[in-house]
Amino acid sequence: MADATETDFDRRLNLKPPVRLTVEGLRVIYRTRRGPFQAVDGISFEVEPGTVLGLVGESGCGKSTVVKALMRLLPDGTRIEGRVLLDGQDLLAMDKRALRRVRWNKVALITQSAMNALDPVIRVGDQIVESIRAHEAVDRATAWRRAETLFRLVGLPAHRLNEFPHQFSGGMRQRAVIAMALSLNAGLLLADEPTTALDPIMQDQIMSRIRGIQELLHRSMILVTHDIGLVAENCDMVAVMYAGQIIEKGPVAEVLVKPRHPYTIGLHNAFPRMPEEGEARPPLISIAGGLPNLLNPPPGCRFAPRCPFATERCRVETPPLRELEPGHSAACHYAERAEDFRRLGLLPETWAVKEAAA
Ligand SMILES: Nc1ncnc2c1ncn2[C@@H]1O[C@H](COP(=O)(O)OP(=O)(O)OP(=O)(O)O)[C@@H](O)[C@H]1O
């Protein structure tokens, strides 16, 4: 990379501009034997070109379902409603041919199970070259040069393109998968728990590598994670999901410093920041209970059964997502009392009361 001018580098990678993603009223209903299961319930958000949105929430809240809906990779029979606009083009309204053209060219996916994304019997370099040539009219030598550039970008020596996946360690395979995902230079990267399968040191290395690449190539990105710490370090904006809905969203600096929704406050406590010097380590408090059954969602606020601040009103009246400060919205009837909630939320007994009641 050091020998390449920026123009050579851009040309070699065939860089396209970052994408603006606008999601409006996205609803995903899985067909199950027990009836319709509303995994995503009318969510809206935006990813500005060249920025990173963190999509955060506990296991089962619908994060991967959102990602799959954005790629239209959901099982047959699943109902999808709403609009997914990539630079104004609605992905959900496209026929299969148009979708094929747009999908990998505009959106790339790095998944939780990235290890399975490589074919064990084909050399890694050939897989990347094949993927490029399946979507772009370039000769093999050009595609190979791009693969070399991508390997250097993810921190792998170019000569290892000649090897098979089993000759790579877990961390190297994950890097190779990232190189593969980047190979078509999609303007939007979807990274679904990209480091979950790795040990903590490797997680840090891979995550900072992904972030470095996103900044260098100026891509738009959604980082899906249950770890609010990763969001704090890597994202510009954040959307917090609970039981298929976005319950709080806004700039990371706002939402994570001054969360307005009790669930975000609780999530924060489950991943406490490192203490400042001389400061006591904040207690690790988890939110008792689990997600409601979405085969038959409860009326009112879906967080009410676990919320220490719930009132009768919360159990009957659904709180809308309201903008409280420019760009910062939360879906809580009592978001104006957030300062009290944040103070009380730091006390283990606040959440313990709920635990005893559950
Ligand atoms: N194909 C499917 N059919 C029916 N239900 C599904 C299907 N896929 C996922 N679900 C359900 O939808 C809900 C959301 O799942 P999803 O995988 O989107 O959650 P997630 O937030 O990505 O969780 P995790 O953090 O564990 O990856 C879960 O209750 C899950 O069991």
Ligand code: SF4
């Ligand atoms: S609306 Fe009520 S139950 Fe829901 S988060 Fe706010 S206080 Fe808690």
Ligand SMILES: [Mg+2]
């Ligand atoms: Mg998931």
